[in-house]
Amino acid sequence: MSTPKPDTTSPLLDISHLRVSFRVGKSEVVEAVRDISIAVAENETVALVGESGSGKSVTAMSVLRLLPGNALIGDGSSIRFGGTDVLALSRDALREMRGKDIGVVFQDPMSSLNPVFTIGSQIAESLQLHLGMTRKQSFARTEELLAEVGIPEPKARVNAYPHELSGGQQQRVMIAIAIACEPRLLIADEPTTALDVTVQQQILDLLAGLKERHRMSMLFISHDLGVVGSIAERVVVMRHGQIREDGPTARIFGDPHDAYTRALIACRPSLDTRPRRLPVIADFMSDSPEAAAVRAAQLRERKVRPVDEKPILVVSHLKKQYRLKTGLFSRKLIDAVTDASFSLSRGRTLGVVGESGSGKTTVGMMLMRLTEATAGEIVFDGRDFLALDAKALMDYRKRIQIVFQNPYASLNPRFTVGQILVEPMRVHGLLANDAARLAHANELIERVGLPASAIHKYPHEFSGGQRQRIAIARCLTLKPEVLICDESVSALDVSVQAQVLNLLLDLQEEFDMAYVFISHDLAVVKYMADEIMVMNKGEVVEVADADTIYRSPQNPYTKRLLGSIPRGYVAA
Amino acid sequence: MSAIEPPINEAAIDPASRLDPAPRSSGVWRNAWKRLRQDRVGMVSLVVVGIFVVAGIGSALGLVARHWADEIAVPYAPPSFLAATLGDGLKIESTAGTVLSIDSVDPLEPKKAEIDQLTIKNHQVEKPLVNTLPFGADRRGRDVIEKAIKGAQISIFVGLAAAIVATFIGTVFGGLAGYFGGVANDILEWVYNVFTAIPGILLIFCFAAVLGPGIGSVVTILGLTGWTGVYRLVRAEYIKHRSREYVLAATAIGAGNLSRMFVHILPNISHIVLVQLSLYVVLFIKSEVILSFLGLGVPVDSVSWGTMLNEAQSELILGKWWQLAAATSFMAVFVTAFSLLTDALRDALDPKLR
């Protein structure tokens, strides 16, 4: 990189021995950050990486004292910015610092922008507040800023409202607000997590360019190591409120010292190999030689099951159209899926890949008949699936199941795990009585890696990854032949994701299930799928087997999609 | 894609761990009860409400306030604590002077002995009227405290019954409209629009004009006019939940409509319905009081806080304030306690970090 060497003698931001805890309920206190120290030099980009619950966001928010009301900063904590003790600042002095010396970009731009004010006025507010500009001056400067962050037709857009912009454009506006007063430090809290993959790359490029031009330091928070590799000079890895490792990007990626860091890097599916099993954190944290041997064995290339002569699922020209009321009598037709065709054999996986609005979830919904297809044909094991009447459909419901994306919404909060697992068996009259069903539920719970005591617990007592396991167990009660995974691991941390993917592969081998694996994450899809179907705005743009897609993509959209995959650190 | 925010407990759970988490498994209600127990204000309110409910039941069974309608005191008898200070002012001075005898001109004089005999035979024991009562008497000499307790029974019962009716109607309608959508929704939305197009008091007046006074009548009126609020709420909740993934999952495993509506979704919104019910109780008690005040509420031979206030209005000008005070304080204590209990209940069921 061509930036000047960061000045490490007196750091711009000096966090030292920070401790933050939260008061929960009447007397409970939860520790979020335990004694961490981070320094950001002038002109340096530091990435703060960690999974959920690591305390990275809390650390970032502490810098400007933007924590919620029940947060407690421990004694002995110190945050110094440009020599000033931030924790001791008066409210007025703190307000001056906010927005002027330090700018913040938040994760969700739609909710972080005020919906009733124009984007121009929200940017101009900063300028008027800190730089004392007049209305005219501030709006002129606002137009320049909009152009700089890449908003087309800035003059016209100044009077636009946030809901009129796309997600990517909203985030650009947030960035414009943050840099308006030329701050010395920009704190970016997961700025690209809520955005599509192609947009994500653009925003990262924008931030890198701005940082160079304005000579800003940047504190970049993310859960994705791949993303920060291309943009940060230093990486700080956090886990459970503590720092695991802190060093230059090249070293962190090339020669990680800490076991957790190594685990984080390793458990992301790579684009080049398809091991039988992804490494998980536990593998790295225990050093026994047996564990190492098991790891090595499992990292060998996976065996691919051949295609069946009579595939279990044959889909032709599946289509879904919605009718929207647009006026008094007029209707607009929206094509969610225009024409999807594929075939799937037992034991194999079809990956369906696309960004938001591509229609991939709709395909899954139609396969489950949770949404009725407008046209097309689904042949399930020789029978016309779409033409089944209600009774026949009940029979078939046993044979195709789905695991949803949001682990916090797919289990009924009022049911115990036992009730969740017994219900499908009861509905279909499987096994003789509830006692037998409960016994089977116990078996399944242990099969997916949870303790038997989980049966009596409620979903809120489990983490995201554990809930997905319960959801998988629920599907298994019916012994399905086809399993649809609709973004089933997208909401999970990388390390947890690896565990669930391993579980899915184990189950596929054991039960010879066919998978339809829907995701926006190309690396994960490449890892899981034998064949890949790429979708864009309702259309299927390319279908080919996984290796072909990655090595020689035909369609320009596919190429663009592949190009936006964060590569992590690439040695200069 | 957005990463979904896990609750803050995540920090404490190691995702890779296979160790057994603490073996507690409380559902929503037990958790809520635990939280409620820690809320001092909530517990005090619960006790106060409990006392009123017990008194109400006792009154209904005739154990207390049975003789509230007996005119046992002099009209406007002042409360005991006041009477002590008033002292002699209550005695009527006897006039000086002799009493003339009219026996000589009295035509009934010969029959006097016979009349005396008959009087002794048909003697009715008339209890002497007392001069004061613990909290005074009303215009007809009835005990204010007993009236207030009886009134509590009636007003609370009416409020509760009407709240249950309104909540039931609104929940069923809201569930049908929200869950099924389509024609059911259109019809129910039409009914809702019709009921809300007429301003509330007016609607109550219409029903009151038609049904006349009476306890059953008041419960019907309030129940049939008040369901719209909870309908809106329940309908919105059902719309929200029917496309949630746990309901989609229920469809995927083959659960039918009834099962989804009542077994899956209803338990997830029951706490909202409960809070709404409590709000209705307060609202309907206050409405009943006003209706009774206007003569449109409880029948004439019954008593409610509203009828007490009606009488109190003219009494105040005469300087007799105790019936007003009794009705107001009984009502204020109960409604305040119930409102605080509702707030505590809401907090216990859906806690947010303060």
Place this chain on the structure above:
Amino acid sequence: MGSYLIRRILQMIPTLIGVVLLVFVLFTLFGGDPAEIIGGLGATQQQIDSIRVQLGLDQPWWVRLWILVKQIVTFDWGKSWATQEAVSNIFATRLPATLTVMIPIFILDVTLAIPFALLVAYVRGSLTDRSIMIATTVALSISFLVYIIVGQWLFAFELAWFPVQGWTDSTWTNLKNFVPLPVFLAVMVGLAPQTRLYRSFFLDEIGHDYVRTARAKGVPEKTILLKHVLRNAMIPILTNISIQLPGIFVGSFLIEVFFSIPGLGRETLLAVNRSDFPVIQAVTIYLAVLTMIINLLADVMYKVVDPRVVLK
């Protein structure tokens, strides 16, 4: 916008039909026999029958329904059963009195509740906030009746600051002499619930992400409250106002009864007590129409307040 208005007006028709049906069914099927009520206790069967004919109660229900519809459309409701006064005249003479009292109440309620609620929202979580909340809870537990009874007794009877009751033909005299006490009492009572409601709107908005962004920009807390939060909270406040607005036409009938103000509310109450069906029916249906119009206006106003709204 034009097509939106047309669509909304078309949608009002089924609702209006429903209201008419409701009123009709209620009064015809459940209304008891007004002829008996009007005839009084000593009336003979003959007298009752003739009253029935007079009132048109002997006709089959579809004829009566048709008569009702005609009355609505032509604004001719005939005469009050009790006083023989033309119903349209009742409207014309009583409505101004109601409005003279209710409009000041309505305006004061809204304009006072907003700053109060802002103040309370500003000190949220503090002891002041909690005590005000408890105070309003207690204040709300006391019936409106008590406030009027005591207020009237105290300020008019005992202290003689205001006249106890009364009304004149001159609006100005009314506003000077007879309106202040009722308005004062009504506003005092209405302030508590209104403030609590608006406070909850403000607190809701404060919890949103855009407030955090404003803080991160260094905007002072007061500005956040008065500019960012208030502007967003106007949306639910506007909803609330549009819901309450139709109510001012019925007036606070309690106020009118206590202070002997010859308004529409008191008239309706008298009609209820006397089973004077034409009056009640007329008031109900016209107010329903008024409510629907106000709702439509409010929805159009939304476009001004909330830029996200799309009127289709």
